[in-house]
Amino acid sequence: MITNATGVTLVCLGPSSGFEVRSVLRRRPAAGEIEVAVAAASVNPIDVRRAQGYGRRLLSLVGAGRFPMVLGNDFAGTVTALGDNVDAFKIGDRVYGVKPPSTEGAHASHVLVKAAHVLPARAGQDLQALAALPYSFVTMWLAVRGAGLTRQNAAGRRVLVHGAAGGLGTLALQMMSAWGASVTAIARPPDFAACQEAGALEVVDSSSKPFATLSRTFDATLNFATWDDDLALMGVLRDGALGHATAVHPLLANFDELGWVRGVLKTLSDKRRHRAALPKNARYAWTVFKPETPALQELRELVEQQRVGLPIAIQESLAGAAQAFDHVKKGRRGRALILPG
Ligand SMILES: NC(=O)c1ccc[n+]([C@@H]2O[C@H](COP(=O)([O-])OP(=O)(O)OC[C@H]3O[C@@H](n4cnc5c(N)ncnc54)[C@H](OP(=O)(O)O)[C@@H]3O)[C@@H](O)[C@H]2O)c1
Structure with missing residues (x-):
């Protein structure tokens, strides 16, 4: 259900058509979902390729093939709303997680995601560092x-x-x-x-x-x-x-x-x-990416043991996102993040 609250998204318009930052009305989370205010979301190689039209035929089977689309499969941020039947989180919790391929990805100020695809971030854990990991x-x-x-x-x-x-x-x-x-x-x-x-x-x-x-x-x-x-x-x-x-x-x-x-x-x-x-x-x-609970549990354990992490090379606002995409497209070292806040 749509609310009166607004957010912003990075809309990919199509191959060679670039991006547009759009204001949107936010939806209420459905049962089993939470809404997360995104502090940081990754730009992965798949985002760069999907922005160029890659994968459209097969991804259309899961509703993820049609432009305009919001890209982004992983994020970290703060819980802002809870759907029914969500006990694992409360509003204000810091979290990180994944979304399956869709046209409503994580390159946005707010993302709706299944609670089962989200992990709690401990106090003191850096949300930007966490956003680079899940996908x-x-x-x-x-x-x-x-x-x-x-x-x-x-x-x-x-x-x-x-x-x-x-x-x-x-x-x-x-x-x-x-x-x-x-x-x-x-x-x-x-x-x-x-x-x-x-x-x-x-x-x-x-x-x-x-x-x-x-x-x-x-x-x-x-x-x-x-x-x-x-x-x-x-x-x-x-x-x-x-x-x-x-x-x-x-x-x-x-x-x-x-x-x-x-x-x-x-x-x-x-x-x-x-x-x-x-x-x-x-x-x-x-291998084909899909949100996988045992994988997320392993990630949580290794993050808590400080055994995993990736260097972050570039952080851009939604308006500067094209530069983060360019970094990944050129195969430069280090991960690229979008900071929608
Ligand atoms: N199937 C799926 O669901 C799925 C999901 C995620 C990622 N992927 C794919 O998995 C790959 C790895 O992802 P990533 O995020 O790790 O990408 P990445 O950070 O860009 O790393 C790719 C690595 O592969 C090396 N490489 C690329 N082409 C090479 C070549 N021709 N010969 C030797 N080394 C080569 C690069 O080394 P140099 O820079 O030294 O060439 C780089 O170290 C990407 O192609 C991505 O699209 C697939």
Whole structure:
């Protein structure tokens, strides 16, 4: 239900059409939802790509394909209203969390979100630092689980992370080292120190044929870099390995470029071809972000232990959001935040 209270949103108008800051009437949270006044929201690579029209065909199935749209999948802020049946939070609580893909994302002064997709922030925890984490962490956790790794089985496992200096990669180094795995990072030399600080025991140069120097000794491989290297990554799994997961598969692009029928056929054939390259009984997963309660619980635990965090490079108001998008589009180091307040 619409209220008389107003807010502002960053509306993405369409490919090449830019953004507009719009005043909107806010809705009351539905049962199980809360409203959060957003202190900070991330700009992730998916936001940059969706702003250019990427993923529209498949995302239209969940109502997230049509412009104009408000982007943004994660945020931190303060609870301003509660729907029915919400006991876990009260007005004024500081929180952080995720939203599934929609056209009513987190790049806004206020966001409506399921209470189950939100975590409490402790007093003293920096909301901007927290806003950079949930979407990347949940996706990374889904990939780790997709490759067959768990908190219980990870100790001593050899794990290879491609794209290790990025958001997902850094969080994977942090979580896997916290779980006791022995982690090798693939990254560029200027990022080696950051990878080691995040928990990598070994670092391999992504710019000089990284797979030529690696042997088939890994229990799990995680691809957060490029689909072009997916088969090469699977090629270093040992016999009896747990598995491989990729977050950089062509699922959305296949449907954008080929339509429904050929998109399905191409996706099936891509998966079949790659699965055939796996060692026997190893798992193969194409990771797709979705809010996932156990992932959020793991995030909460690691945040409280101060085991996870990402460097933040740029913070912009809604009016300056194009610069935050540009930072991500250019692949610059550090996360980008929008501060709607
Ligand atoms: N499937 C899903 O639901 C989902 C969800 C979240 C993210 N993603 C995708 O997962 C990827 C990682 O996300 P992120 O937020 O961590 O991105 P990010 O912070 O931009 O990091 C990407 C990393 O991959 C490396 N990389 C990119 N292209 C490469 C290439 N051709 N060769 C070697 N390294 C390469 C980059 O290293 P350099 O800068 O050194 O090249 C960087 O370290 C993105 O492509 C993102 O779109 C997918």
